[in-house]
Amino acid sequence: MKSNKKELSTEQREELLSVLKTRFEKNMNRHKGLDWAKVQVKLEANAEKLWSLDDMEATGGEPDVVGYDKKTDEYIFYDCSAESPKGRRSLCYDREALDARKEHKPKSNVLDTAAEMGIELLTEEQYRELQQFGKFDTKTSSWIQTPADIRKLGGAIFCDYRYSNVFVYHNGADSYYAARGFRGALRV
Incomplete structure (x- = not known):
């Protein structure tokens, strides 16, 4: 331990x-x-x-x-896992979104989990950079850092890789899916 x-x-x-x-x-x-x-x-x-x-x-x-x-x-x-990390899926975006859920709450949220791990969520630019090294999230998706103006309105953004392109989507920050996790970055 x-x-x-x-x-x-x-x-x-x-x-x-x-x-x-x-x-x-x-x-x-x-x-x-x-x-x-x-x-x-x-x-x-x-x-x-x-x-x-x-x-x-x-x-x-x-x-x-x-x-x-x-x-x-x-x-x-x-x-750099091929798909969104298995141990970090089924999480809503942040604490506010988690607290807003009335039922079927996930075990945690992306921002708190990343902070506990000591890592940063990938930005859209970093996610696109990652795709230069291979094909990632061809069957899953990953939450990415969400701009404050989108989050203020209740949304959050995520990416995946389909049809040889990176797609950026939106969802309610309180949503969570078994095939959506998050990728992190760490500087050493």
Whole structure:
């Protein structure tokens, strides 16, 4: 079990680093020119970020490096599972939407779950960037960061990939579906 300090045991850390390294090496198209040894040094120096990556992995996100920000000296991880992470589906958008449901409430909401995991919801731009590395959400969909003006009116937005295109849709923020989850981003 994870401790409240958001730190993995030595065994958990080694296992996660092994999984991440294998995925990194298998998917070099996502991070051309980047070196795993440098990524690993960053990860080992950031126990709380490793904890977040472990949560991403445990909920089916299959996190992988998709970029490097030279300005901030940070590696960028996205959930790269083929479909929306299984352990993060059937959630409405935020706490307000969850509280507004009178019956059949889901177990939680996207924004609180992402915050607990220490990750950010993908933006529409990031979601489109993700699609450059493969075909994601061809059978599922993923909530994305919703602009305040849409959320104020009770809506939230999500994306999927169909017919060789990214589609952006809207729904009531209190809706939830078994085939809709969310993808996260993490900077290390």
